[in-house]
Amino acid sequence: MTWALLAAALCGLGLYGTLAAAVPLRRLLGFNLLGAGVFLCFGVVAARAGDPVPRALVITGLVVAFAATTLAVALLRRLAATRD
Amino acid sequence: MILDALLALAILALAAWTVWTRDAFAAGIGFVATGLLLALAWVRLGSVDVALTEAAIGAGIGGVLLVNAATHLGTTAEEAPPSPRQNRLIALLCAGFAVAVGTALLTLPDPAPNLVHEAAAALPATGLGNPVTAVLMVWRGLDTLLEAIVVLLAVLGLWALAPEGATRPAPPPREEGPLPLLARVLPPIGVVIALHIVWAGADGPGGKFQGGAILAAMWVLAWMAGLVRAPEVMDRRLAWALVAGPLVFLGVGVAGLVLAGEFLALPAGWAKPVILLIEAPLTLSIAAGLALLLLGPPERAP
Amino acid sequence: MAEALTAAAVLALLTVLAGLVRVVRGPTRADRIMAAQLLGTGGIAVLLLLAAAGGDMALLDLALVLAVLAAFAAAAFVQAARR
Amino acid sequence: MTAVFTGVCVAAGLLFLAAGTAGLLRFPDAATRLHALTKADGLGLGLIVLGLLPQMPGVAAALKLLAIWGLVLLAGATIGPLLARHATEREP
Known part of the structure; x- marks a missing residue:
């Protein structure tokens, strides 16, 4: 439940x-948090049935x-380098 | 129960703050802290092996990657932030999404749908005596192989982003004092712990990824302290280290196809030594791949 | 004994969660790194207490991994913060 | 007897952990906060480890416990000076 x-x-x-974030890095952080949430969904389902x-x-x-x-970070850095 | 409620609240508060804060470095640290608490949450969900992965890869090397990225990228906005009206719309949409996910999770049929029976039913068809080994090699085997290949592909993608003429990642800023000392003392201990984690993983899923992440972290630490140099991209030994695991795995898979009539199937009695034969190079390849991902793309030699 | 140790784990968690205020408030990068470090130590304490309370020794391996990576992460953060 | 020993040590450890957190929250600047953290941090976890030693099922688990404490001490000992230098360099 929790x-x-x-x-x-x-x-x-x-x-x-x-x-909603305008800064690319914050977007990436948000995406990783979304991933953590999805993984937890899997965890909740697995915990109920004891399913490996x-x-x-x-x-x-x-x-x-x-x-x-890592790929996303590298792309962002390359993008920033081409801007300068 | 209080423990769970406390943990969940703290994770939610920290995650919300990470999304809202303007300081990129602070957000990175917030993400690491969230990951640490998530590892504890996975323990409470009864899955220590996922907790290990979250600690080693999610919060550990993943957190370091994001904090590093924050110092390089800063908080320059690439585009205009959404207008207040758009923002409200997005918030509404996301709240709706959260409610939908929550409803779906809370109204799951009891018992929840699961693959426990399917996994058990498929075992006799694999021709293996040991069911644990069968799950490891057949149900998890293809997974593990593709996972290692994804790491390899990510390294290739990273290298593809390097500017022309770049041969190796830029060296770190020079460090003196405590860091070189730490970089001499910690890696030997870290390697022992990593090998222990890989070994213990034989009884549960995925020990080599967590162990590989620790090995990668130890090597990157030595690199940070200036004790080792990053390898040249064209280095042949590096190339072999990267592909050894997937190659051996594929070789064993094809051998299973020829000898036992199924990809990755193993003749009974040989499972244990063959698994060790696969795991050793796989750990090496994963460690090398993760370390290179952590270092970032090669930069032009000065 | 198990209940007392679990209660101790709750207390340890509560303590380090209070330290999270420094992650949020800063003001310097050093403060945030320190708070993350404290959270790591506290997390390890929680795991050790839970391991002793429930008899699940696999948690010790998890604590070991956290301890080894705590030093690495903190060193990496300091180096990142210097740039 | 061991239960009393464990109880006393763990309670003292929790106290030091709380003291470290209080220092981190209340001390006026980064350098003093660092001081509070590294000391209480190592001592707090150390006492908890000491208290839990008799509760471990075997020698291997007890050794792991000591190794964990050693690693946390090592982290604290290196990070302390690194952060202190950083704090004085950047934020005098």
């Missing part, structure tokens, strides 16, 4: 950060999210 509410709130908050598969998916997701974030 965690389901937190997961939903993080999803909304993260989406807001992604859409969603947990395995979350571990995969965390690694992929990190890889995607």
